[in-house]
Amino acid sequence: MKAGFIGLGIMGRAMSARLIDGGHELYVHSHKPAPKELTDKGARDCRSAREVASHAEVVFTMVPDAPNVEDVLFGENGVAQGLTPGKIFVDMSSISPIATRDFAGRINQLGCEYLDAPVSGGDVGAREGTLTIMVGGSEKAFARVKPLFELMGKNITMVGANGDGQTAKVANQIIVALTIEAVGEALLFASKAGADPAKVRQALMGGFAASRILELHGERMITRNFEPGGRIELHQKDLNNALTGARALKMSLPNTARCQELLNACAAHGGSGWDHSAMVRALEGLANHEIGSNERQKGAA
Amino acid sequence: MKIAFIGLGIMGRPMAGHLLDGGHELFLHDLKPVPQDLVQKGGHACRSNKEAAAQGDVIITMVPDTPDVEAAIFGPDGVAQGLAPGKTVVDMSSISPIATKDFARRVNELGCDYLDAPVSGGEVGAKQATLTIMVGGSEKTFAHIKPLFELMGKNITLVGGNGDGQTAKVANQIIVALTIEAVGEALLFASKAGADPAMVRKALMGGFASSRILEVHGERMINRTFDPGFRIELHQKDLNLALSGARALKMSLPNTATCQELFNACAAHGGSGWDHSAMVRALEDLANHEITSKERQKGAA
Numbered sequence: 357m358k359a360g361f362i363g364l365g366i367m368g369r370a371m372s373a374r375l376i377d378g379g380h381e382l383y384v385h386s387h388k389p390a391p392k393e394l395t396d397k398g399a400r401d402c403r404s405a406r407e408v409a410s411h412a413e414v415v416f417t418m419v420p421d422a423p424n425v426e427d428v429l430f431g432e433n434g435v436a437q438g439l440t441p442g443k444i445f446v447d448m449s450s451i452s453p454i455a456t457r458d459f460a461g462r463i464n465q466l467g468c469e470y471l472d473a474p475v476s477g478g479d480v481g482a483r484e485g486t487l488t489i490m491v492g493g494s495e496k497a498f499a500r501v502k503p504l505f506e507l508m509g510k511n512i513t514m515v516g517a518n519g520d521g522q523t524a525k526v527a528n529q530i531i532v533a534l535t536i537e538a539v540g541e542a543l544l545f546a547s548k549a550g551a552d553p554a555k556v557r558q559a560l561m562g563g564f565a566a567s568r569i570l571e572l573h574g575e576r577m578i579t580r581n582f583e584p585g586g587r588i589e590l591h592q593k594d595l596n597n598a599l600t601g602a603r604a605l606k607m608s609l610p611n612t613a614r615c616q617e618l619l620n621a622c623a624a625h626g627g628s629g630w631d632h633s634a635m636v637r638a639l640e641g642l643a644n645h646e647i648g649s650n651e652r653q654k655g656a657a
Numbered sequence: 658m659k660i661a662f663i664g665l666g667i668m669g670r671p672m673a674g675h676l677l678d679g680g681h682e683l684f685l686h687d688l689k690p691v692p693q694d695l696v697q698k699g700g701h702a703c704r705s706n707k708e709a710a711a712q713g714d715v716i717i718t719m720v721p722d723t724p725d726v727e728a729a730i731f732g733p734d735g736v737a738q739g740l741a742p743g744k745t746v747v748d749m750s751s752i753s754p755i756a757t758k759d760f761a762r763r764v765n766e767l768g769c770d771y772l773d774a775p776v777s778g779g780e781v782g783a784k785q786a787t788l789t790i791m792v793g794g795s796e797k798t799f800a801h802i803k804p805l806f807e808l809m810g811k812n813i814t815l816v817g818g819n820g821d822g823q824t825a826k827v828a829n830q831i832i833v834a835l836t837i838e839a840v841g842e843a844l845l846f847a848s849k850a851g852a853d854p855a856m857v858r859k860a861l862m863g864g865f866a867s868s869r870i871l872e873v874h875g876e877r878m879i880n881r882t883f884d885p886g887f888r889i890e891l892h893q894k895d896l897n898l899a900l901s902g903a904r905a906l907k908m909s910l911p912n913t914a915t916c917q918e919l920f921n922a923c924a925a926h927g928g929s930g931w932d933h934s935a936m937v938r939a940l941e942d943l944a945n946h947e948i949t950s951k952e953r954q955k956g957a958a
Contacts, residue, residue, distance in 0.1 A: 515856045526846060528860075535866070
């Protein structure tokens, strides 16, 4: 199939490579020249998003935020100018569900289908083709694009209509942020009460409090490994989608709001680029106590 | 081994039954008459905690809260009056880590060992002998009592010194409450945004947001099955241990505090006896929207 890919950052580059390896003819565009690793594989570097859309039957985007998607679609020399009826536009960025419905409506008016298909799983998932993909749109468009999704991900769910894929991604990021905070409060309490947080984590792993986040991010908090991973500034963007959405929908997300504030406090201390598990550092600041500091003192004594 | 078992409620009764089935001689006491099934298995009903403690080499307590443990051990005709040097007191109740350190010291002064060994896994875990047991005390005492723990549980960890078992249990209950709240905010957001919460839960299950709580309690929220399970009033007691502990330790547990307030709001609406997953009802009240209400409207239309 002739496919297009716009946005060749860490994620988009790896996802594009998998589409080429899967035997598809790929037209790419980014604000920088296409990476050599892609052109060596046969990717055609186009001068604009419009040019990509005029060649490809299915056009993917993977860009940072809603204004970037809007620019790719409706900006000067954008995708909309290259689309002809029957083509499919697939946005794999993580953006606002509300903006998504607007974009989808405008693309539909051009006689084209729109899928929102945000992912989770990070750069490792993108390279290994194991992303979780949450899709919103029509069953028909989903069926056509599914073989391409299967080159990029493993756990692929059609959640509902346009916007519902983005809504699922926001829900995912709410749970991830709030569970990081939960593990942070629990291990910090344990440490400040004088228990060994590593033993507490181990005791809890088999039980009802168990999660991948207790396993991976609990360990990061104990071993003080805050190299990203999922950067705080990206999670702030996701929680902003949640909180702006909540305001528009007229609902209260009390702990999401607090987690955003804790991430803001991390950013105030230079932590925009820390792994999101470093949210615990804001709690540690409030408690004037660092997880595991008792053990380190013991080790030094 | 001769074992005194004090507190024969929903949890203590099946736990004592497993010890009898394991071939041990049990001396039983409860504020209510000793259950007949335990007597028929050969358990001896005693008239007081003092009498049970005088007969047993190991004294196990399983009662509701900190004042109950204090009364059972140090009250009139309590365990302490029946203790002789060399015996071991094992408190399997979920109580304050700070009070536990005090109780342990007072029992040690009588020449006896003390273990705190709270459990998680609920009534089902107690009946099936699959409890998670989090232990605080000395290595030597733990080794001595471990064969008894193995008759009652599966995932048994010596966390550290006295109080550390209770600290681990508090940490467990913090994570469970805050993860319930996280899943509640996420599914409620999805529902209010117009997505099908059951599909969103399914899309998230394989990814980084997955947990036993998303699986089990996420389903309860969607199916509206709030029969306990684990009652809100019991989780309120556990979060009270966390929050009064945090105050004593001088630290902040912001989301634990919010979750306790949400439980309080449930209690205000008659929900003390609801399953703890019904915490979502307090969020639904704030949002003026119930997770499943859109589907109901569709069904009714």
